[in-house]
Amino acid sequence: MPEDRDIAHGVPPIAVSSTSTLANRTGSWKYIRPIYQDMVAPCNAACPVGIDIEGYMNLLREGKVAEARDLLLRENPMPAVTGRVCDHPCQTHCNRAFFDDAVAIHAVERMLGDLEPEVRVPIPPRTRKEKVAVVGSGPAGLACAYPLARLGYAVTVFESDPEPGGALRYGIPEYRLPRNVLVREIERIRAQGVVIQCGVQVGKGTPWKQLQSYDAMFIATGARVSRPLALAGGEVADVRPGLDFLREVEGGERRTIGRRVVVVGGTDTAVDCARTALRLGAEPVVVCQGTRADLTANAEAVEEAIREGVRFEFKVWPVGVQTARHTEQEPPLEAIRTMYAEREERERLTGVECVRMTPGEADASGARRALPVQGTNFVIPADLMLTALGEEPDLAFLPPEVTRKDYTVIADEFGRNHPGVFAGGDITGQPRTVAHSLGSGKRAAIGIDRYLRERAGEKIADGDPAALRFGGTGNFSITRWRDDDPIRRQSPVNEVVPFEKLNMAHFASVPGKTDRHRSFEERRSSFAEANLGLTTNEALAEARRCFNCGVCNMCELCLIFCPDVAIKRHPSGHAFSLSYKYCKGCGVCVEECPRGAMTMTREGL
DSSP states (O other): OOOOOGGTSOOOOOOSSSSOTTTSOOOGGGHHHHEOOOOOOOOHOSSSOOOOOOHHHHHHHHOOOOHHHHHHHHHHHHHHHHHHOOOOOOHHHGGGGGTSSOOOOOHHHHHHHHOOOSSOOOOOOOOOEEEEEEEOOSSHHHHHHEEEEEEHEEEEEEESSSSOHHHHHSSSOOTTSSSHHHHHHHHHTTTOOOTEEOOOTTTTTTTTGGGGSSSEEEEEEOOOEEEOOBTTTTOTTTTHHHHHHHHHHTTTTTOOSSSSEEEEOOHHHHHHHHHHHTTTEEEEEOOOSSOOGGGOOOOHHHHHHHTTOOEEEEEEEHHHHEEEEEEOOOHHHHHHHOOOOOOOOEEEEEEEEEEEEEEEEEESOOOEEEETTOOEEEEEEEEEEOOSSOOOOTTTTTTTSSOOOOEEEEEOOOOOOEEEEEEEEGGTTTTOOHHHHHHHHHHHHHHHHHHHHHHTOOOOOOOOOOGGGGHHHHHOOHHHHHTOSSSOOOOOOOOOOOGGGGGGGGOOOOOOOOOOOOOOHHHTTTOOOEEOOOOOOHHHHHHTTOOTTSSSOOOOOOHHHTTTEEEEEEETTSSEEEEEOOOOOOOOHHHHHHTTTEEEEETTT
């Protein structure tokens, strides 16, 4: 071979084909090949409801707003509710959070939930002869009734309260969840043919046997019994369960509660009680045994409470109450009528005695139980004390055949307790959030549909229940159960795509949108909705920030970067096709795919 100085143009000789690759098929060189393979976005896998978040985000990107709303409503009957009160773990797991800001999924969901359809959806036909009874109209009960009605069953919901909604109506204040929003969501469920009977106490006013005429039953009565708090100083009328307080305010009662209110607990109910008391003119103090990190309440709600003026006392616990004799003041006219009668006296709360706490030694599970610090007692002045330590279910109405353990009804992953009887929500010991309750109701709906079809002699595919879950660990998908996904998938695998598999070189940093809020002055004096969310245009812009992790959205980068021109659009226009006659397995397309929707596999597999 001649030296470089002997080559006039300075380039060594190279092999050049005299024909095009149409004749010289480079595909014979490869031992590995690329394939399109849709995976699962981490937001989908983290959603306790089981929503195809990436799917409706992609539809919004394409401008298909109505289709995106329909896809969301397949899995979640109450998106306007969850868009406001869900802890949105989907955002915590959003891959975009590793790049700039997580997509504001809750705000997009809320926007879609608030949209009114142009055409009212007709009641689905009753294609099944079976009837299903649902006990409880909270999120779990409604989430069970909704898909069953859409599957063709006649569904009746029995509710002991005067109005449906359960904890959504009586446990979440209006400034977080406006009643007109909740009513609209419930009416959507009713529009599917679901019958809701209120004022019915199953097991008390209404015999349990009356429900045995139904072919299946779902129990979701929630947790309503407040956990007690033992205090030195005896029982005082001004020490009350926080949940009762919230129910009274929801009922329209706006009585004077005094200026100084102490709320005990680190739960969502505790924070709601404090923010409600603030709006009634009080100066609330929340007393928590642990640190701020130990609170079970929603972190954003805690932050909002602090900004509004709620005071938190961490690592503090009440040990007693202080009282004083108090003569009840009567209205002027009543006072004249009873001028010569003795006025009633009662013990009135004046203060809550507390003690500082410190972490004790770790137990076998690694948890540290807080211990009081001797000599650190102090008093917080108080006119009212609300306890919010969590609630337990009341299971006394259940017959013996419904198996339970302590305060929990036993249920499998489909919600089944025993043949024909299913349970979900707070009574099954799951995490007590709205999203988890909605998810458990949907799982039970699938379980009931499966049970009734098997009983009717229909052949049901005996598949792995994990296949119904996004990523094998998320909540059940009714779309996967029905096997009628409206979105075309390319060789789907039920695996979550990690951030490391995405190609960030093809994305630009775009800061996320933040919710709009009323001023703090407005919040402190009104029960109007505090968080105003995003505008429709802002929510749509936020949806366009979605990476569409793990799913081909026709960005064409694989086609552009392929050195062998072995990729072309499928005639349908909704996918790409690979010509393995010319693909030499270089893997450039896989490396350049921004969303991890392609992978390399061995030739011949």
